[in-house]
Amino acid sequence: xxxxxxxxxxxxxxxxxxxxxxKSAQRMALHLLERDRPGALxxxxxxxxxxxxxxxCSQCRTLSEDDVCDICSSxxxxxxxxxxxxxxxxxxxxxxxxxFNGVYFVxxxxxxxxxxxxxxxxxxxxxxxxxxQGEIEELILATNPTVEGEATSHYIVEQLRDHPVxxxxxxxxxxxxxxxxxxxxxxxxxxLAGRRSLR
Amino acid sequence: xxxxxxxxxxxxxxxxxxxxxxKSAQRMALHLLERDRPGALxxxxxxxxxxxxxxxCSQCRTLSEDDVCDICSSxxxxxxxxxxxxxxxxxxxxxxxxxFNGVYFVxxxxxxxxxxxxxxxxxxxxxxxxxxQGEIEELILATNPTVEGEATSHYIVEQLRDHPVxxxxxxxxxxxxxxxxxxxxxxxxxxLAGRRSLR
Ligand SMILES: [Zn+2]
Ligand SMILES: [Zn+2]
Numbered sequence: 001x002x003x004x005x006x007x008x009x010x011x012x013x014x015x016x017x018x019x020x021x022x023k024s025a026q027r028m029a030l031h032l033l034e035r036d037r038p039g040a041l042x043x044x045x046x047x048x049x050x051x052x053x054x055x056x057c058s059q060c061r062t063l064s065e066d067d068v069c070d071i072c073s074s075x076x077x078x079x080x081x082x083x084x085x086x087x088x089x090x091x092x093x094x095x096x097x098x099x100f101n102g103v104y105f106v107x108x109x110x111x112x113x114x115x116x117x118x119x120x121x122x123x124x125x126x127x128x129x130x131x132x133q134g135e136i137e138e139l140i141l142a143t144n145p146t147v148e149g150e151a152t153s154h155y156i157v158e159q160l161r162d163h164p165v166x167x168x169x170x171x172x173x174x175x176x177x178x179x180x181x182x183x184x185x186x187x188x189x190x191x192l193a194g195r196r197s198l199r
Numbered sequence: 200x201x202x203x204x205x206x207x208x209x210x211x212x213x214x215x216x217x218x219x220x221x222k223s224a225q226r227m228a229l230h231l232l233e234r235d236r237p238g239a240l241x242x243x244x245x246x247x248x249x250x251x252x253x254x255x256c257s258q259c260r261t262l263s264e265d266d267v268c269d270i271c272s273s274x275x276x277x278x279x280x281x282x283x284x285x286x287x288x289x290x291x292x293x294x295x296x297x298x299f300n301g302v303y304f305v306x307x308x309x310x311x312x313x314x315x316x317x318x319x320x321x322x323x324x325x326x327x328x329x330x331x332q333g334e335i336e337e338l339i340l341a342t343n344p345t346v347e348g349e350a351t352s353h354y355i356v357e358q359l360r361d362h363p364v365x366x367x368x369x370x371x372x373x374x375x376x377x378x379x380x381x382x383x384x385x386x387x388x389x390x391l392a393g394r395r396s397l398r
Pocket of ligand 2: 256257258259260261267268269270271272
């Protein structure tokens with residue numbers, strides 16, 4: 001004997017959330033229905049609002065419901081310093097260190113020929129165009145310190161071989177093989193401050 | 200600098216889920232928007248469907264979109280055996296042991312004078328009416344082995360002082376002070392099998 005069909009459906013769909021197994025999905029569903037129905041409806045409408053309205057910033061490609069996100073449109077950021085990242089989560093992790101006042105470019109992934117993810121999918125053309133415009137003085141490559149992240153940074157360095165922009169890579173200090181998203185703020189701030197020049 | 204307003208709103212509303220802190224809410228929101236927008240919409244619609252359609256079974260008070268739930272309407276359950284529980288989660292926990300073939304009555308809480316939760320809120324009148332109908336031969340009190348759960352069981356026993364129905368309490372074996380929901384199936388099955396008569 002299982003839950004009623006609608007309840008079972010809710011339990012199943014809750015499992016689309018990362019880190020939620022069958023047991024916690026069950027607890028979540030029952031909690032919402034027994035104790036927080038307004039919360040469940042608020043969550044439903046936040047999900048729909050977010051999916052329908054959040055696209056990407058036309059400048060940095062982070063998740064944003066505005067054409068240009070708050071960071072890209074801010075007057076107080078240093079536009080000569082551009083930090084390249086794999087994901088919006090990494091951007092938030094760096095923002096939360098409070099130690100970076102430049103702007104960002106989010107690749108939304110890394111080069112992965114096996115999965116058919118090439119430079120186009122990562123918007124690398126747009127990144128190169130932006131560097132060509134000349135405002136950027138330093139490009140900080142903050143892709144993950146994984147094989148794919150390193151390969152992606154390497155590819156960008158190759159594309160800029162004939163361009164005078166300064167290129168740096170965040171310092172080791174970020175554990176090799178790890179994901180920026182899970183690194184504590186102190187380590188991240190340290191990794192940024194200790195970035196080394198790639199040429 | 201925080202997330203965009205809609206994204207921050209999604210992160211905030213995800214925190215209505217039990218066990219979800221700020222960090223996991225953030226990971227969930229970004230995962231959905233970056234990798235599983237169909238999943239997010241499916242979750243939104245499952246939440247609305249569940250909240251709008253799931254009420255309680257008119258017989259046992261468990262969560263159900265039907266007037267009478269599958270267990271109460273099943274022809275193969277033993278209707279002479281009624282198990283009284285605090286919550287639908289407890290009912291599911293007992294169902295999952297596979298060791299009980301009677302029917303249930305869900306109080307949806309326990310007596311708590313401080314919170315203004317009295318016998319009415321728990322449907323105890325309906326429970327007593329049902330026992331008066333005479334079909335039930337044994338009432339198994341399976342409220343949590345906490346102070347409130349014991350007090351609730353004790354209250355029900357008092358109300359039935361002049362009624363001949365057999366009353367049992369699930370055996371200790373369930374850790375005292377614990378919650379049924381978190382007890383493993385083996386222990387629960389044992390506790391049910393070893394139930395002792397209260398009179
Ligand atoms: Zn932007
Ligand atoms: Zn029922």
